[in-house]
Amino acid sequence: MPSSSATVAPSSYSTLHVRSPSLYENWADPSGPGRVLLGFFAAMAETERESIREATLEGLDAAARKGKHGGRPPVITDDMLHTVLRRRAAGESVELIRPDLIIPTGKRKGQNPGLASIYRALAEHEKREAYPEAVAQAHADFAALQQRDRSPV
Numbered sequence: 001m002p003s004s005s006a007t008v009a010p011s012s013y014s015t016l017h018v019r020s021p022s023l024y025e026n027w028a029d030p031s032g033p034g035r036v037l038l039g040f041f042a043a044m045a046e047t048e049r050e051s052i053r054e055a056t057l058e059g060l061d062a063a064a065r066k067g068k069h070g071g072r073p074p075v076i077t078d079d080m081l082h083t084v085l086r087r088r089a090a091g092e093s094v095e096l097i098r099p100d101l102i103i104p105t106g107k108r109k110g111q112n113p114g115l116a117s118i119y120r121a122l123a124e125h126e127k128r129e130a131y132p133e134a135v136a137q138a139h140a141d142f143a144a145l146q147q148r149d150r151s152p153v
Helices: 033-065 078-089 094-100 115-130 132-150
Strands: none
Touching: 033 132, 078 094, 078 115, 094 115, 115 132
């Protein structure tokens, strides 16, 4: 620590031409040095944001290569969907089928799925059935993409 004789009194700052920014002064003046300061802060913030974005995308890509995908597990499992399809083919309504379905995992484990979840799963199933070649092509494209990512560059 410097000795007390080496310290400078605040009253002598002006004679030493030392300036400190103040919240009460107009340091953010767009025509003065404040413009440079704000430009510097904006550039630093943009660089940090881009760094965070790149790290996030790299993490998601690494997880996808390991076969892990984010998001919640589906509420309607394949077994539940097949049960709904079979019973609807027999003439039952979704409202009558719903109480017999039990969510096997997740936060709502042991409860019945919502009607919206059942109808959403039915709509997705119908879409897959209506466009099987599109689904097959999407699976092939995804497999090719994974293979390309795994191959050495």
